[in-house]
Amino acid sequence: MNWQWFVSADYAQARFVVQHLLALTYLLAFLTAVNQFRPLLGEHGLTPVPRFLAAAGFRRAPSLFHLHYSDRFFAAVAWLGTAVSAAVLAGAADVLPLWASMVVWALLWVLYLSIVNIGQVWYSFGWESLLLEAGFLAIFLGPAHVPPPMPVLWLMCWLLFRVEFGAGLIKMRGDSCWRDLTALYYHHETQPMPGPLSRRFHQLPRPLHRVEVAANHFTQLVVPFGLFAPQPVASVAAVIVVVTQLWLVLSGNFAWLNLVTITLAFAAMGPQVLGWLPVPLPDSPAPVWWLALVLVLTATMVALSYWPVRNMLGRRQVMNRSFNKLHLGNTYGAFGSITRTRYEVVVEGRDGGSRWREYDFKGKPGDPMRRPPQVAPYHLRLDWLMWFCAISPGYGRGWLPRFLEALLRNDRHVLKLLRRNPFPESPPTEVRARFFRYRFTTARERRETGAWWVRDPVGEYVPPVSLDDLAR
Template identity: 65%
Template sequence: MDWFTAPEYWLSRLVFQRGLAVVYLIAFLGAAVQFRALIGERGMLPVPAFLRRTPFRLAPSVFQFHYSDRFFAVVAWSGVGLSAALVAGVGGLVPLWAAMAMWTLLWAAYLSIVNVGQRWYGFGWESLLLEAGFLAIFLGNDRTAPPVLALWLARWLLFRVEFGAGLIKLRGDSCWRDLTCLYYHHETQPMPGPLSWLFHHLPRPLHRIEVAANHFAQLVVPFGLFAPQPVASVAAAIVVLTQLWLVLSGNFAWLNWVTILLALTVIDGSLAAKVLPLPEPPAQPEAPMWFAGMVIACTLLVVALSYWPVRNMLSSGQRMNMSFNAYHLVSTYGAFGSIGRTRAEVVFEGTDEAELTEHTVWREYEFKGKPGDPRRLPRQWAPYHLRLDWLLWFAAISPAYARPWLLPFIERLLRNDRATLRLLRHNPFGETPPKYVRARLYEYRFTTRRELLRDRVWWHRTLVSEYLPPLSAAKAKSES
């Protein structure tokens, strides 16, 4: 079946699968480390309470059959171990069916976590990882050449990621159309990185060029992915370069990295070998009939499920990052249809004083990723995902978004909950919990070059209003 396989893409498949296994490893590691405070039995949004009101058909998950924090930890750490085995190349050493089983177990385990993760897992890159992970099952291993149909499905996913993001911008905020969105975005994005200050202070004409280049990369280049080689490889290379630009300018978990890995599946290894010192391709046996049948069935499934994403992209009411089925297959993607012009941050403070007066000393909690202390340069966290920090960005924009989990978070600060404090960078109260915790809303902006040199601060902040009045442990517990 020469028509069925494309041996020249063997290296592209290898890099994609090894890279995707790294992303899976990071995703499972983040779940293992963060889940107790977020969704554990005593978490802010406990899984058991969610499962009591949600049937299997709406949230298929192994946890529908049994949940305990210990079982969740077993699933998450097993995912870390299985991912590490695939990173090490075990998938290429075992029989084809065993490699497919390994990828299927990873996909099912992460699907189980996402489907009980509630708001903490409501991000487009969760669906992207699951959809890419599902395709990885059908790309095979060293026992067969990469199947052409699976490679085309990867291109179709990449097209939807890029073109969907381009459309949502073009239809959204007017600043995308007048090329001014990047006057603000590097400063107001959810979690700036260590270079975001520099990107923000680029000359404004360059910001306009950035936006125009983004439109080209997301609205024109994706069509080149379906063109003959070498045009498709050139289109993929442009996607890789634009995604690396985004990696340097901010923190978007593994969104950019999975997109880069998908783009690498488009690059023809025989063309790349002409300019790079690549190894000789290994012997790749003919695909067995049962494997060909499964790849064809997967292709037909994706074609059928593509109706809803296509309809969404063609709609004037296009929705961002939506999964049309509980298995997160063939979703629709897109982000930042609207850009904030100013940055709001919620700052949490506590005091160990029993009596509150105008002279009360309040001490500030520091988070790992989100802006806090104006003197602290933002760090690079991606592809690791700090879920609490990200949701606090939304909470600053809309308090209603944080209503289900904000008071439980405060209540846990007031009793020095160990799992919750592990999500923070700094707890100012040591072993003795505070008597009261409050939250205040600030407006943040990057300092100018002169302010940075003079004051040694990266941010300037101005108090806007009280976000949450001082709460004691008893009051927070009664209201949560």
């Protein structure tokens, strides 16, 4: 068989960029786990993993932690993933033999799959599956000295197509504000975690907001088809995707969703765009056994694509669904509906008869005087779930009482998830959660008060509780 069509040294730069951006994303994901897993999911966390493992078998949640779980073992796994991804980012996998490079990428995938599958509500976001699916494909890309396999790059373009086209379809089928081009009248203000520039974006003229929505529809519903066109059309389509994603990076915090999407776009870029990168050209032939594995991978991913395609074409399209526990062949999408008003859950405590003092979170809005921070591509899992709690109390049913209990005990691990503990000396005797309506300040309000937000109390979310109340 003539394998010349199967590999192409012209895409060595594209592979280099894809692999190193994926390694960076893995590094961020493992560091997030190192910093946040113990208070959220550890043995004494808000939703303890041992309890989950006792109820879920290996087939339901494939994970190394079925063999053994302890907080120390988890830390070892997370730090191993951090070290390996940092080494890959530094170029270690580029010089390894082909089989060893595949083992390294497979190790990263297995380690992170093991974390995601026991992560419960904290790891239920679409970018977890997206990283796993992209990371699995990266196993077969090969190191720098062998030519890039084109089917794997095409599969990455297909993954990007599903991300973009699926998101475009869910918007058109979902909230009417996407169809009448008014979605961005609200979204910059009501998105899960606004960033430093979100207020500026929100205050852009409304005609420009309508242009933004129209451009989004073009990027998500038309441009993805160009990824499979001959060069330079595919490169142009990929550049449009990258520019759109950078716009999203500037306007809000979406963890590493934008970073992985940008990474996949580079898989479609030819030497017309990336030829300037000083990447050594492959100088080793591609082994037949590896090419055969790539064929098997391609056939498997084509078969798995049946479910996301059926979902996209169906009338009841769902967002961010994994159809198997390996998180391969997923369906994606975001913001099928847009909230018009921003609500926030504000947590407060008091010691005896003293005044109520507010707990500050690292990312989510709280103090109206504080500018929204830049967090992404890092991910603050507790802050994101607090946004969902403001939409519906059901999102916090399984963990919010334990969170309040941790505050009443001044649990040092949970408090590390917060920006400021107003009770550094001794824990509060009572905590409560209040419901507020938030909006960005106008230009005049900002000049007069220096505030970034205006907030108005709506009501009580959780009434004052003590440790005795929670023990009943």
